[in-house]
Structures are given as structure tokens and as C-alpha cells.
Amino acid sequence: MAKDLVVPLAPNVWRIPLVRDLVNGFALRDDDGQVTLVDMGISRSGPKVLAALAAIGSSPSDVTRLVLTHAHPDHAGGAAHVARATGRGFTVHHDDAAYASEGTSPPRDRSFLLGRLFDRMARPGRDFEPVVVEREMTDGEVLPIAGGVRVVHTPGHSPGHVSLLHEETRILITGDAIFNVLGLRWPVKAFCTDFRMTQQTAHVLGELDYDLAAFTHGAELRSRPREAIRRFLLSHPAR
Incomplete structure (x- = not known):
């Protein structure tokens, strides 16, 4: 297994x-060999997702599910490439499904100048290549x-942003609710649809049970991650 292509989190x-560790996707494999891929990175990440698939001994034909935590170009940028290779559509939360289908980021937080600028530049099909949404999760x-x-619906970063809890291995995938880049931190304010809501809904992550926290931005936390996230949430309350 090519360790630089994948990082084992659990069996x-x-x-x-x-x-690097700045933008991450995830792979989960069922006992019967079916593979689910979560988040496909930026526009040039599609081939890297497929290389990671080969590194774990699976092929595109083994992929039965594709999931997006939300419809932003650093998560859906490589999605169309992976969809073509696997012949699969995507599972996306209902509130982000239309954006994924159009290849358009959800609105940014217009209380920030940068958010307003991003909104002005947004054009359907230009943020990332549109994908087929075959299932809407709730x-x-x-x-x-x-x-x-x-x-776990954690809106704010986008309307349909989700975190994911793999109950069998007790792994939490936070999505962009919280970053782990040079320590735990909030996502960039202007990239959120509603930054205050992001802060509010992230508090649910302190109430879940898990033994490992995996981030779409940053390396995982393996030692007492729930306690670390709780400390972060207590010291960085919604304002």
C-alpha cells in the first residue's frame, strides 16, 4: 500500500x-469489497482519488457510493472525474443538491467583503464541473x-454541509465544520454561507461519541479528540 496516497484510520x-494534509478525501470499504468515497478535492484531484483507490487494492468498479460533505470546489472539484471513472452519481444533502448539480458554490456570507466578492464571481458550472446527484441525504x-x-447536518459553512459519524469504528469526519490546520480553528469566515451558524451548529460535534476525529482540512486527531474539540468549542463560542 502506498502510504503517501492513503492514511489508514481504522480497518x-x-x-x-x-x-498534502490540507485537503482530504476519505475511503470506506464494506466487508464485501464495496467502496464509498467521500469528497474529491480540487479540480486536479480526481486522478489522485483513483490512485488512492488502487493503493488500497480496490478499483473503480468496486465503488458503489460517492458522497460530498458539501458543494464547494475544494471538495467537489474532482467529483466529475471520479464519477466518470466509476459510473456513479453522488449522495449530497438536500440543501446542497442543486448547487452540486449546477457546479455552483452556495452563497457566501455577505457580511464580509470577501464573501460579497466571491458571490459576484460565482457563475453556474464555473466553480466546478457539475455532477449528477442520485441521492439526497437528510x-x-x-x-x-x-x-x-x-x-450529522451541520449547516452554516454551506446550507447542506454535513459531518459524518462512522459508528462501527467511532470515527467522526467533521467536514469543514472545524479545520485542524496549525491547530483547531474555524473555517475561513467569508467561505461560509453563514459563519455564525457554522459556529452554532458545530457544537453538536462536542456531543457525539467518537475515538478519532478526521478533518477535510488537516490531519486527524487520534488522542482524546472529543475532549480537544470540546475545549475548542468552549474557548471559541459563537458570537
């Missing part, structure tokens, strides 16, 4: 570093992935 669960449902992945 049959891997982090895929797509831009808060609290358990996706039939590797023993069960619970959907």
Missing part, C-alpha cells in the same frame, strides 16, 4: 491526502456504508 477506513439518517455512517 477499511482511510484518509486520502489530496493536497440529518440523522444512517447511510448503508461500511456498517453504517450517520449523517
Whole structure:
């Protein structure tokens, strides 16, 4: 297994570093060999996702599910490439489904100048290549992935942003609710649809049970991650 292409998190669960540790996707494999891929990185990350698939001994034909935590170009940029290779559509939360289908980022937080500028530049199909959404997920449902992945709707970064809890291995994928880049931190304010809501909904991550926190931006936390996230949330309350 090429360790630079994947980072094992638990049996049959891997982090895929797509831009070093700064942008990550994930792979989960069922006991029968079916593979689910979560987040596809930036526009040039598609081939890297497929290389990671080969590194874990699987092929595009083994992929039965593609999931996006949200419809931003650093997560959906490589999505169309992976969809063509696997012949699969995407599972996206209902509130981000239309954006993924159009290749357009959701609105940015217009209380910030940079957010207003990003909104002015947004054009359908130009943020990332549109993808086919074949399934819309909802808060609290358990996706039939590797023993069960619970959907935790954490809107604010985008309307349909989700975190994912793999209950069997007790791994939490935070999505962009919280970054782990030079320590725990909030996502960039202007990249959020509603930054204050991002802060508010992230507090649910301190109430879940997990033994490892995996981030779409930054390396995982393996030692007492729930306590670390709780400390962060207490010291960085919504304002």
C-alpha cells in the first residue's frame, strides 16, 4: 500500500491526502469489497482519488457510493472525474443538491467583503464541473456504508454541509465544520454561507461519541479528540 496516497484510520477506513494534509478525501470499504468515497478535492484531484483507490487494492468498479460533505470546489472539484471513472452519481444533502448539480458554490456570507466578492464571481458550472446527484441525504439518517455512517447536518459553512459519524469504528469526519490546520480553528469566515451558524451548529460535534476525529482540512486527531474539540468549542463560542 502506498502510504503517501492513503492514511489508514481504522480497518477499511482511510484518509486520502489530496493536497498534502490540507485537503482530504476519505475511503470506506464494506466487508464485501464495496467502496464509498467521500469528497474529491480540487479540480486536479480526481486522478489522485483513483490512485488512492488502487493503493488500497480496490478499483473503480468496486465503488458503489460517492458522497460530498458539501458543494464547494475544494471538495467537489474532482467529483466529475471520479464519477466518470466509476459510473456513479453522488449522495449530497438536500440543501446542497442543486448547487452540486449546477457546479455552483452556495452563497457566501455577505457580511464580509470577501464573501460579497466571491458571490459576484460565482457563475453556474464555473466553480466546478457539475455532477449528477442520485441521492439526497437528510440529518440523522444512517447511510448503508461500511456498517453504517450517520449523517450529522451541520449547516452554516454551506446550507447542506454535513459531518459524518462512522459508528462501527467511532470515527467522526467533521467536514469543514472545524479545520485542524496549525491547530483547531474555524473555517475561513467569508467561505461560509453563514459563519455564525457554522459556529452554532458545530457544537453538536462536542456531543457525539467518537475515538478519532478526521478533518477535510488537516490531519486527524487520534488522542482524546472529543475532549480537544470540546475545549475548542468552549474557548471559541459563537458570537
